[in-house]
Amino acid sequence: MPLSIILSRALSALLTLFGVMVVVFVLVRVVPGDPISMMIAPGATDADIAALRAHYGLDLPIWQQFWVWFKQVLQGNLGTSISMKQGVITIIAQRLPATLELAIFALIMAVIWGGFIALVSTAWRGTWVERAIDNFNGIMLAVPDFIWALTFVLVLGVLVPVLPISGRSDPSIDAGLATQFYILEGLARAKFAFVWDVLKHMLLPACALAFPLAAVIGRVLKNTMMDVMVQDYITLARIKGLSSIRILLQEALRNAAVPALALTGVQFTFLIGGTVITERIFSYPGIGNLAIDAVINRDLPLIQGLVLTFGIIFIIVNMAVDALTVWLNPRLRHA
Amino acid sequence: MIELSRRQLLQGGLAGMLLGQGLGITAAHAEGSTVTIAFNVNLPSWDPTTGLSAVNPTIQAIYRSVFDQFIGQKPNLEFQPGLLTEWGWSDDKKQVFMTVREGVKWHDGTPFTAEDVVWSLERAGKMDGGNPIAFIWSKIGNFKVDGNKITADVLQFEPTLFKWMSFLTGYVMPKAYFEKVGAEGFEAKPIGTGPYMVDQFERNAFVRLKANPDYWGGKPAFETVVFKFVPDATSRVAEIESGSSDVTVDVPFEEYDRLKSKDGLAGVVTPVSDIGMIFLNNDGPMLDKNVRMAAAMSIDKKAIVDKLLRGYATPISTLEAPEYAAFDPTIVVPYDPEKAAELLKASGFGPDNPVKFTIQTTRGLKPKDFEMVQAIVGMWRKVGIEAEIEVYEIAKHYELRAADKLAPAAFYNWGNAIGDPTTSTGFSMFGPSPHSVWNTDDLDGMIGPLWGEADEQKRIDGWKAVDKYIAENAYVIPLIQYQQPILFKKTIKVTPNVAGSPEPAQMSPA
Numbered sequence: 001m002p003l004s005i006i007l008s009r010a011l012s013a014l015l016t017l018f019g020v021m022v023v024v025f026v027l028v029r030v031v032p033g034d035p036i037s038m039m040i041a042p043g044a045t046d047a048d049i050a051a052l053r054a055h056y057g058l059d060l061p062i063w064q065q066f067w068v069w070f071k072q073v074l075q076g077n078l079g080t081s082i083s084m085k086q087g088v089i090t091i092i093a094q095r096l097p098a099t100l101e102l103a104i105f106a107l108i109m110a111v112i113w114g115g116f117i118a119l120v121s122t123a124w125r126g127t128w129v130e131r132a133i134d135n136f137n138g139i140m141l142a143v144p145d146f147i148w149a150l151t152f153v154l155v156l157g158v159l160v161p162v163l164p165i166s167g168r169s170d171p172s173i174d175a176g177l178a179t180q181f182y183i184l185e186g187l188a189r190a191k192f193a194f195v196w197d198v199l200k201h202m203l204l205p206a207c208a209l210a211f212p213l214a215a216v217i218g219r220v221l222k223n224t225m226m227d228v229m230v231q232d233y234i235t236l237a238r239i240k241g242l243s244s245i246r247i248l249l250q251e252a253l254r255n256a257a258v259p260a261l262a263l264t265g266v267q268f269t270f271l272i273g274g275t276v277i278t279e280r281i282f283s284y285p286g287i288g289n290l291a292i293d294a295v296i297n298r299d300l301p302l303i304q305g306l307v308l309t310f311g312i313i314f315i316i317v318n319m320a321v322d323a324l325t326v327w328l329n330p331r332l333r334h335a
Numbered sequence: 336m337i338e339l340s341r342r343q344l345l346q347g348g349l350a351g352m353l354l355g356q357g358l359g360i361t362a363a364h365a366e367g368s369t370v371t372i373a374f375n376v377n378l379p380s381w382d383p384t385t386g387l388s389a390v391n392p393t394i395q396a397i398y399r400s401v402f403d404q405f406i407g408q409k410p411n412l413e414f415q416p417g418l419l420t421e422w423g424w425s426d427d428k429k430q431v432f433m434t435v436r437e438g439v440k441w442h443d444g445t446p447f448t449a450e451d452v453v454w455s456l457e458r459a460g461k462m463d464g465g466n467p468i469a470f471i472w473s474k475i476g477n478f479k480v481d482g483n484k485i486t487a488d489v490l491q492f493e494p495t496l497f498k499w500m501s502f503l504t505g506y507v508m509p510k511a512y513f514e515k516v517g518a519e520g521f522e523a524k525p526i527g528t529g530p531y532m533v534d535q536f537e538r539n540a541f542v543r544l545k546a547n548p549d550y551w552g553g554k555p556a557f558e559t560v561v562f563k564f565v566p567d568a569t570s571r572v573a574e575i576e577s578g579s580s581d582v583t584v585d586v587p588f589e590e591y592d593r594l595k596s597k598d599g600l601a602g603v604v605t606p607v608s609d610i611g612m613i614f615l616n617n618d619g620p621m622l623d624k625n626v627r628m629a630a631a632m633s634i635d636k637k638a639i640v641d642k643l644l645r646g647y648a649t650p651i652s653t654l655e656a657p658e659y660a661a662f663d664p665t666i667v668v669p670y671d672p673e674k675a676a677e678l679l680k681a682s683g684f685g686p687d688n689p690v691k692f693t694i695q696t697t698r699g700l701k702p703k704d705f706e707m708v709q710a711i712v713g714m715w716r717k718v719g720i721e722a723e724i725e726v727y728e729i730a731k732h733y734e735l736r737a738a739d740k741l742a743p744a745a746f747y748n749w750g751n752a753i754g755d756p757t758t759s760t761g762f763s764m765f766g767p768s769p770h771s772v773w774n775t776d777d778l779d780g781m782i783g784p785l786w787g788e789a790d791e792q793k794r795i796d797g798w799k800a801v802d803k804y805i806a807e808n809a810y811v812i813p814l815i816q817y818q819q820p821i822l823f824k825k826t827i828k829v830t831p832n833v834a835g836s837p838e839p840a841q842m843s844p845a
Contacts, residue, residue, distance in 0.1 A: 032727070032728065032730065032731035032734055032735075033728060033730025033731050033733070033734055034730070034733070034734040034737070035730075036737075037730075037733040037734045037736070037737035037738075038387060038730060038733045039386075039387060039467060040467075040733075040737055040769045040770070041390075041467040041468060041469065041470055042470075042758070042761075042762035042768055042769070042770055043470035043471070043762075043768070044470065044769050048462065048470075049737075049769065051462070051463065055463070081379075082386070082387070083379040083380065083386060083387045083388065084379045084380055084522075084538075085379075085380050085382065085385070085386055085518060085522065086519060086522055087519075091538070094538065095538065095539065150569060153569065153570055153573045154569075154573065157573045157577050157579075158573045158576045158577045161577040161578065161579075164579065165570060165573050165574065165577065165579060166373070166540075166563055166565050166570060166574060166579065167537075167540045167541055167563060168537070168540055169540075171371070171535070171537075171540075171541040171543050171561045171563065172369070172543075172559075172561070174535070280566065280567055281567050281569070281570055282570070283539070283540065283563065283564055283565045283566070283567070283570060284539075284540070285537055285538060285539035285540035286539075289539045290538075290539055292566075293377055293379065293539070296729075296730070297379070297387055298730050
């Protein structure tokens, strides 16, 4: 990719982030709910309340508050959480790995599942198999992730209790890890029993997040593959005597993957957003669960930090998808 | 003989199926001396004396496991020696005296001293120190230590001082350790003198505590306690029903009734120091006493308790629950819809010409809060009150209340775990308090002198008179005292706590 395009994308990303900062900063201050009024002691005087407001810098005009925060952010400081009394960066750094591992696990599941149903329904197109998959896909797509989450809690957590329904690992296990990347570090340090426990805890929330995404991937990939299957080069491949499986995997899937990939990137950002409710239901200690507490407590520095983090994730994901799309599509590469 | 539960069997089966080997890790909960509690709130901070979490009554169950209070409190709200074995006022109420318990150790093994008590009180009393109850702690100073005896000057007489020593922010903190590690270091590795020590803390997931073998009150019954943070009520039901947790609290009453008779489970419901009420604002239609009285008398609280809350609440007529010091059973606001209609008629209102105002409420913050308000609005409609319901978030309630901009009626809940009338009627009804809604001189004139009343009997009688006056004028509409449902495995004995959530130190194997 030419340097000018990379610079242009980077500039665009920075502008987007700045926009996110402005919007979230203003939004959390204009919506009802003042953090100071939640902290007022019963015997507080007006002077005490004013002092408290000044302590958190909330006595300044909004634009001045933003300027103070903006300068802090440029220095790599997102401020201190009002409710948790720790640095916002420290708190997010502790919780972000949990969400990333969950989201990536869910993405892998969605891609595998979505790809599988697309391949099967393309291979058996026009038969009852395709219709059955389409119907099942419709259900997966229609049911939102939090309904899947509640369903899994009740079915696989209570009725047939095969999997844990809360937390990220068994509280009785001392893994002794140095980072919060439980799976990565666990694998690297050969703590397989612990990794297995983490995967068990992650499976239900990951399924809840993956199901709707898998349905989207499956549907788009299948439609694109159907288009591809009537192309001349597929007919040529058949004439050459290539097997159906080989045509499907090597010719059709390869060419149909690009639109599905772009869509997957967009949908992945929705999946990250979906972690907020899903993590809450499964008491999963990621930034989604943290975000709900931050909003309940009107913890302005933490809300701002979390939204900024989500914004950075979205931008990185979109840039990665753009790069992958270009890499996979020769026409774009040479454009 | 090895016994496998259905869960373990299925876990092992799934593990074997997926990995081809028995790597399933069985949970340690409910086994041996571990108790796992599916808790309804997260723990934001380990400092029990500053910030938002310090004034959250529910979280005190965790704080009280790790830290000790100056003065202890029994599950029925009675006071008992804590880290202070004796306390009191001088005869002229110009000094306080405290005797510090000897032989106590901090979790790091260092001895607990009177210096820790003095430092904790001085730190708590700094108005810019972040302690939300600093206005209480700042009323004593000039501490003097002589061995394990402490005396201090009374800067301003505060009759509830010692009561607060067993409640919100009334914890003794480790002076030397805190000064050494600082606030962030304390958050990372907190220590106290309490029955349990922090073993592992994963924010938003769980905290694992281990028994303090040197605890001055004797080693607790369970070796390990796990608080799982499960804020979603459905998930808490699933936790207890699936056997993943041994104890849980605050599940919906329907689920409580379903699960309490399930094999292996038991339940208890106990009244707690938390009430539901309707704030009235001295504005618009609420300036008419007939409207206020009619609004209060047309609410059938018993029907609300029986039909909406399945009997799990106690109707109240004042802001004092039966366990509180100033509770007066003779004050009763009757349910009398005919009288309510008469009062409204006298003011020119009726079903065909209703008085109109807005009532604000949260939805889902407390059990059946919105449904209760819906029912009340229905009862009001029959006598000639047309109220429009506005649902808001609790954060907006605080903002509006602080700015004195609440609607004419606003549903809210109010806790008071020290049981003193200052903390119930006082802070909610005294005009100058930032938490009051009704602000009129007549009431403030009655309440004002009671804040510094040194004669305890006279003080309590004074608050009872205030409560009677409030009821006669319907300056607020008290509705119910909440009851807390607790579900637990039959293998565990749980002692309910009127102050809030049950504490692990009050649990033992059955």
